[in-house]
Amino acid sequence: MSKRIAGPEIERLIQLLAKVPGLGPRSARRAALHLIKKKEALLRPLSSAMADAVEHVRICSNCGNIDTLDPCTICTDPRRDDGTLIVVEDVGDLWALERAGAMNARFHVLGGTLSPLDGIGPDQLNIRQLVERVAQGGIREVILAVNATVEGQTTAHYITDQLSDFELKATRLAHGVPVGGELDYLDEGTLSAALKSRTEF
Amino acid sequence: MSKRIAGPEIERLIQLLAKVPGLGPRSARRAALHLIKKKEALLRPLSSAMADAVEHVRICSNCGNIDTLDPCTICTDPRRDDGTLIVVEDVGDLWALERAGAMNARFHVLGGTLSPLDGIGPDQLNIRQLVERVAQGGIREVILAVNATVEGQTTAHYITDQLSDFELKATRLAHGVPVGGELDYLDEGTLSAALKSRTEF
Numbered sequence: 103m104s105k106r107i108a109g110p111e112i113e114r115l116i117q118l119l120a121k122v123p124g125l126g127p128r129s130a131r132r133a134a135l136h137l138i139k140k141k142e143a144l145l146r147p148l149s150s151a152m153a154d155a156v157e158h159v160r161i162c163s164n165c166g167n168i169d170t171l172d173p174c175t176i177c178t179d180p181r182r183d184d185g186t187l188i189v190v191e192d193v194g195d196l197w198a199l200e201r202a203g204a205m206n207a208r209f210h211v212l213g214g215t216l217s218p219l220d221g222i223g224p225d226q227l228n229i230r231q232l233v234e235r236v237a238q239g240g241i242r243e244v245i246l247a248v249n250a251t252v253e254g255q256t257t258a259h260y261i262t263d264q265l266s267d268f269e270l271k272a273t274r275l276a277h278g279v280p281v282g283g284e285l286d287y288l289d290e291g292t293l294s295a296a297l298k299s300r301t302e303f
Numbered sequence: 304m305s306k307r308i309a310g311p312e313i314e315r316l317i318q319l320l321a322k323v324p325g326l327g328p329r330s331a332r333r334a335a336l337h338l339i340k341k342k343e344a345l346l347r348p349l350s351s352a353m354a355d356a357v358e359h360v361r362i363c364s365n366c367g368n369i370d371t372l373d374p375c376t377i378c379t380d381p382r383r384d385d386g387t388l389i390v391v392e393d394v395g396d397l398w399a400l401e402r403a404g405a406m407n408a409r410f411h412v413l414g415g416t417l418s419p420l421d422g423i424g425p426d427q428l429n430i431r432q433l434v435e436r437v438a439q440g441g442i443r444e445v446i447l448a449v450n451a452t453v454e455g456q457t458t459a460h461y462i463t464d465q466l467s468d469f470e471l472k473a474t475r476l477a478h479g480v481p482v483g484g485e486l487d488y489l490d491e492g493t494l495s496a497a498l499k500s501r502t503e504f
Binding site: 108109110111112114115118119121122123124125129130131132133134135136137138139141144145146147148149150151152153154155156158159167168169170171174175192193194197 | 309310311312313315316319320322323324325326330332333334335336337338339340342345346347348349350351352353354355356357359360368369370371372375376393394395398
């Protein structure tokens with residue numbers, strides 16, 4: 103705001119809210135106003151939830167997941183298959199795969215992709231730790247569930263190289279038509295991949 | 304999330320973030336992850352900014368504005384013209400007009416519009432307080448800067464009725480083409496109003 107029209111506490115709240123992904127300067131003002139109006143129902147609980155998160159959130163020293171426990175809920179879950187390890191770039195990808203709920207496997211979070219131009223080499227990612235986990239034995243398959251981008255694929259290739267000495271299967275996600283997707287809106291690369299990997303009825 | 308994959312603190316944070324206007328369930332997860340990753344740079348300051356807001360934010364007993372002072376910064380600002388009072392529906396409208404910075408007037412926040420079906424009559428709005436402020440004298444013009452909706456206009460008419468005994472000018476915002484707007488995209492009502500209120504070069 104150009105002129106001071108509200109106390110510094112409110113302007114600071116707006117400025118910080120504007121840094122939350124999904125909110126811009128305009129929606130941050132609307133959000134701040136809504137939060138202030140719902141002080142007891144929303145602002146107070148959200149404030150204390152954030153304070154709790156600051157206090158309790160840890161990064162799992164085993165897999166790189168974010169949780170309030172270390173080792174995390176997934177690493178300590180006794181019902182998961184120790185033989186299958188899904189490697190993801192980011193915690194958000196782990197959450198997305200868990201929402202899909204298709205596999206009861208363990209995870210390993212890399213924390214990004216190889217990007218020499220940004221100074222991100224293997225040592226900046228959780229790759230050494232991944233090799234150590236595999237070296238401990240018991241893992242039959244490593245699923246490289248990285249994004250279908252150049253960086254993601256480069257990282258996947260680097261990791262399969264690192265794991266080539268171990269006796270395990272390295273797999274990656276299938277390319278194809280998204281479920282519910284319309285062919286007309288898909289790019290040529292996806293369509294070619296879907297045709298190549300066609301399956302029988 | 305269907306399965307428990309993170310501690311309850313993180314899931315509670317996501318649930319509360321999803322209630323912030325501008326964020327949905329999906330973007331709340333992304334926002335929570337971003338906040339947790341930027342714990343010191345963003346999550347901690349935002350948490351304390353919210354706690355400050357819970358503690359310090361007041362509703363101005365004079366005009367209905369939201370501020371950390373009561374009376375608010377605008378009501379106590381000595382450089383504003385006491386003779387002009389801008390009546391708005393909501394604090395968000397007050398902020399919008401202040402950002403425009405076109406007038407150095409006082410404000411009065413109604414807190415909504417008349418809406419008999421929703422049980423909102425004159426007593427649920429700050430109308431009695433507005434009449435009292437006008438009755439104290441010194442106000443030459445009341446600008447009814449309500450939204451150009453049926454409810455807004457109904458409320459404006461009700462207020463002008465209530466103020467008809469006082470010697471003052473009641474005005475409303477001009478209708479017309481938004482600055483930078485293209486005629487092709489405007490509705491007929493706005494175009495008719497803009498033609499009717501045309502001004503000389």
